[in-house]
Amino acid sequence: MKKVLLAAINSKYIHTNLAVRYIKRYVEEYSEQKIGIYETSINNSISEVIRDIYDRAPDVVIFSTYIWNKEYVFKLIKEVRKILPETEIVLGGPEVSYDSVSVMKERAEIDYIISGEGERSTLNFLTKDINEVSGVYYRDPENRDEIRYNGNQEPIENLDEIPFPYTMEELRGNGTKILYYESSRGCPFACSYCMSSIERSVRYFSSERTKEDLKKFLDSGIKLVKFVDRTFNLKKERYMDIWRYLLSVYSEDTTFHFEISADLFDDEVIEFLEGVPKDYFQFEIGVQTSNERTMEAIKRRNDLEKLEHNVERIKDNIHLHLDLIAGLPYEDYTTFKRSFNYVHDMYPEMVQLGFLKILKGTQISTEVEEFDYKYMEFPPYEVLANKFISYREITMLKDIEGVLDHYYNSEKFGRSLKFILEKHYGSSFDFYEEMALYFRENGYFQMGHKLVAIFNHFYEFYRSKDFDKLEIFTEHLKYDYLMLGKPGSYPYWFVSHKDKEKYNNTIENLQFKSAREAHKKTEIERFSYNVITGKEDQVDLLFIYEGREVKVQEC
Known part of the structure; x- marks a missing residue:
């Protein structure tokens, strides 16, 4: 029995490949063939991945090929062919399921391409003569430049026959x-x-x-x-x-x-x-x-x-x-x-x-x-x-996507973002467009950013626009910063007015095991503007950090 390896190159470590798991479970359910899974990400070096595959010594290696890993896989199989010359190299997935003949003609290292839905085609490929298998492109044994195909594999109608992955x-x-x-x-x-x-x-x-x-x-x-x-x-x-x-x-x-x-x-x-x-x-x-x-x-x-x-x-x-x-x-x-x-x-x-x-x-x-x-x-x-749209306009939208991720999708600027949009912009798009231009002009897209820097850029952008109500905006920004967790350090614009005596008296009444734990999991800050009620009244707010949850109360 051949030693078969399914290789999944994911876009990120936290992702998992569903397709290879379905194929593995299906093949093992309906045959004696065993299949191993090798899973990594495009962030790992090709040299390490080549070694990992080599150490597993597969007779057949099947690569799951998608838009995010296609170029990586194409580079990888070229090197795998050099160090495992007898191993059959197989590709499957949406990036090779269309125009498969051209893909194989351009890359001599590919022996087979499994086209379309993979479970039944892979089972047949591993257990039957290739001349009897549908859904698989393969090379003529007498002339490798000639690509053969026995027609499409009908999809599985009763999906319940596929085991849990x-x-x-x-x-x-x-x-x-x-x-x-x-x-x-x-x-x-x-x-x-x-x-x-x-x-x-x-x-x-x-x-x-x-x-x-x-x-x-x-x-x-x-x-x-x-x-x-x-x-x-x-x-x-x-x-x-x-x-x-x-x-x-x-x-x-x-x-x-x-x-x-x-x-x-x-x-x-x-x-x-x-x-x-x-x-x-x-x-x-x-x-x-x-x-x-x-x-x-x-x-x-x-x-x-x-x-x-x-x-x-x-x-x-x-x-x-x-x-x-x-x-x-x-x-x-x-x-x-x-x-x-x-x-x-x-x-x-x-x-x-x-x-x-x-x-x-x-x-x-x-x-x-x-x-x-x-x-x-x-x-x-x-x-x-x-x-309809120029390259310059597309690149502008790319920059807007960048600041959108920083200031909206991160969900870290809830109050400060809402404040600037409501007070100074009639169009949400106009804000992100101006913020993107500000980032581009200052070279911020070319830098890596710690979270404090993203806060600093927002503060500096507000000042650069010469908007009024800077003090109120700063209080909203300060609130957003404290919502992230107990501060280890503060941005330069964050001027703390903490009432330490009031802080100590307040946390004594909280249900913590010790004063040390209370200080570790809480923070108090005085605001010149009540960001919760929207009234221009001074208020002391207590932040209680319980895991991912943050409770805020006046004190």
């Missing part, structure tokens, strides 16, 4: 990692930029099977489970059954992340979601654009009024990520500004500003000439310009 040992050992899970495959929508639109049908794991799987995550105390279903809320009876089950077995230790279309929810669903414990569910909502002509061009129609209404009703207890894509057809800089303000001003926890990628196999990849797309010819294939 994680072992209990993995669950217990990965409490701090993001674990991925799927309860369906395929997507009914036809978004022109998305590879998921290629498979228009949707297949489901049964609700009972899904609930059994989710219970395993909950029992293991996994922090975050991310569903990879392209749109989870398609069949109301099914998804509500799963959500009601999750509510019945609620655990405050676990968060479940779903990609959803918010405008599909009716009042019954919204009323249910309003009763879900805070942050138990996390929704990613692909708004992408608010421009009607753009929505029509990309075949993604959102009912914007209903979407906004539903978001407003659930945002107090559901953690929300709202997505935008820059570079779409008919979306110029001005209309993107409107899209940005539409999303930002709903105040989700995160505004994800992404950039269009021209992916092989998508409709938009056939429209490059029509819309005059200029884009990177290598991963991530991002758009540089098109007939």
Whole structure:
């Protein structure tokens, strides 16, 4: 029996590869073949990864290939071929499933490519004669330059036959990692930029099977489970059954992340979601654009009024990520500004500003000439310009993405950011645009930044604009800084007016084991402006740090 290794090169250490686990469990369930998994990230040196693979001495190594690791994998297999000349090198995944013949002709070190859904094709590849296997590209044994293919492998209709992807040992050992899970495959929508639109049908794991799987995550105390279903809320009876089950077995230790279309929810669903414990569910909502002509061009129609209404009703207890894509057809800089303000001003926890990628196999990849797309010819294939938006405007949006992550998505500037937006800007986009220009002019994008520096830049930006109410803004910024935890050091603009006697008297009445612990887990600060009530009154605030929670009270 061959020694087989599945290699997963993730984008970050905290990620896990779901595909290789499904394939391993499926092959081992339906054959005698055993498979090892080797998992690392693109942040590890290629030299170390080559050595790790060499030490495992596989007869067959199968690389899971995605947009984030394609270039890394292509470099890696070239070197692996040198030191393991007899090992069969196999690639699978979305980055090689389209135009597989060209990929193999350009890279002689690749022996096989598994195209499309991997479980059944991999099982057959490892247990049958290659001439009987569908879904696998392979080289003619007499002429390696000739690529053969026996046709597509039909997808698995009964998804329940695929075993649960994680072992209990993995669950217990990965409490701090993001674990991925799927309860369906395929997507009914036809978004022109998305590879998921290629498979228009949707297949489901049964609700009972899904609930059994989710219970395993909950029992293991996994922090975050991310569903990879392209749109989870398609069949109301099914998804509500799963959500009601999750509510019945609620655990405050676990968060479940779903990609959803918010405008599909009716009042019954919204009323249910309003009763879900805070942050138990996390929704990613692909708004992408608010421009009607753009929505029509990309075949993604959102009912914007209903979407906004539903978001407003659930945002107090559901953690929300709202997505935008820059570079779409008919979306110029001005209309993107409107899209940005539409999303930002709903105040989700995160505004994800992404950039269009021209992916092989998508409709938009056939429209490059029509819309005059200029884009990177290598991963991530991002758009540089098109007939609606210039390269300079795209780079401006890139800078805006940077300051957006610093000051909004970090969730560290809640009061100070709200203050500056409400007092000095009629448009949220205008603030981030001016902040991005300030960063660029001062060379801040070229520097690494400690958190104190990000606070300092915000203070200095406010002063550079010569805005009034600097003292009040500074008090809000001071409050945000103290919300991060017991300060070890202070920014230069942070002038402390702590009443030490009042502090000591206050913490004596708190339920701490010792005075040392009380000082370690609390802080008191005098504010000349009451940032909680909005009144211009002096107030002393006590900050109590309990793990990730911060309690604030007047004293």
